[in-house]
Amino acid sequence: MFEQFLALIRKYEIIAIYRHVNSDFDALGSQYGLGQLIFDNFPEKKIVYMGASNPDLMSKMGIDFEQAVIENPSCTLGIALDTANLARLDGDNFEKLAATVKIDHHVVVESYAGLNIEFPEASSTSELIGEFYCACQKTLFLSKQAASWLYFGMVGDTNRFMYEATSTRTFEIAKVLLAAGIDKKAIYQAMYTRPKQELDILTFIYTHYQYRDGLAYYILSDEDLQHLGITRERGSDFVNTLANVAEFQVWMAVTENRAMHNWRVSLRSSGVPVQPIAVKYHGGGHCQASGATVSDLNELEALIQDLIEAIKEENKHASC
Template sequence: MLKSENTQDYNIKKEVWDIIKKWETIIIHRHVRPDPDAIGSQCGLKEIIKATFPEKTVYATGTSVDHLNYLDTMDYVERDLYDEALVIVTDTANIERIDGANYKMAKQWIKIDHHPLDDPYGEVEWVNTRASSCSEMIADLWLTFPDEINMTKKAARLLYGGIVGDTNRFLYDGASPYTMKIAGELMTFDFSHTELNNKMNEIEPQTSKLMGYTLDNFTLSEKGVLHIVLTQELLKTLGIEDGDTHPIVPFLGKIAGVKVWAVFVEQSEGGYRVRLRSKEPVINTIASKHNGGGHPLASGARARDKKEIRAILEELAEKVS
């Protein structure tokens, strides 16, 4: 079996695993509006803890998201359980992005994440920005202690799905040779990666209509800044929710000449949710100026109004000039 190549983080991984060993009840949180890596890392970690220590009670909690039910579903956790529980938060850079407020009541908590460390939280933090995904980190934990941790078919499928999600099928910069080795190791478990990849690549018929609209209506500047604004009126006409808009984001990067791109989605409560992507210039600095953050080449932000949209577009234009 492949052993972890990530020896730099050995001490913190040991600390995290030793803490997990000590607790009878463990509750795992992740970020709001989860993606496959959030669910994959959260539920993959739950599975390997359960498979290794059947006597422990382990929960994965947060808002249920129907379109990710093919990965796993959430547990309901009584408030009282937090009094004697360890909380682990996966894939969540900022404290405001944690889904579920009860984490605050836990006796001890751990952060496991691969986003840049701009909001330290949790008494124990294991942050590895070299990892493609938080799911890769959980698989790396297993490969660091392969004799101690049991991997299962279900966990392997979840972690593989998380890696595929965050790397856009190994396309992004974050996919390292070690990512590929880990994915290969997970593929030796008996789940259908083809079925999972097909499921993850699927878009809903309504989303395809939004894609059609977006491809007809985007603006691409000479310098390579692409943007599109999706209004509430449009979303209502097409019968889709904000949550259905994400598949168009990587798709826009396929258009020749695009260097950076931004998708602005008007929110029902006002303002815009902003998704920023880049092929090369670092754009998370722009995201952090506009109530957001994230990875150097993939970030999220907020715009209060059209004026702030223009400001973001000007800042993106500066990056490519």
């Protein structure tokens, strides 16, 4: 399949690389890693990077953002990375292109391209771009820059080789990227360095979090968010400051959206299935990581009661 992909790259003059909306390290890492890999090996081709800017991550990754336009869809190869379904693709015109490829590591929900390279068992799409390089190693050269972006993506999606999807192939690709001369230290520094202000947020969470019967959570009201100088989305990002605690079977972040008159809930669990409860409260997600929305603090209390019930249920089974 990778040979077929390489043949398509050889065939087209213009190559537009897409990824999902709300880009993360893997979306950007696979996008710019693949783009650089193509550029290094086929410098005559025009690479177009699709999708909105993400100033924070792009600055960490050393990516220069340029607004991209596809001028001639009928001569362009489109590659969609890290995007399970077409609706989440960031950028227009994908369906109008001369040929299309999807490369993704999510559970397959929609095979929307001409060539679909789908490996749900891979740790990340960046790992799959690494696989592509390995498969075509005899004809392709991997530069330090391309390898660096792919490393950002792999580390981002595996939480530095921690999550379950980290496999022998992940370590093999990490080895190959390291051998390309990447500056691991600089990458980790870029990914992990936080501003002093972040400690104020941690302080707030650790001094205000609440704990009941296996459930730990923090609430950031609109006022708290303003006081801390962060967005609601950023407020939820800290949910895992309550992770890895023996007593906490479920942990969550609750952030207010005053404009929408509701509260966003980010749920995490070490085993208790939280997804059914998220569905009950206008949300969903994975078994142990879900999101939900409640309209007020009364509804939040109902959700909390449901979670405590689910924890009790889980513990009943565990002790059988």
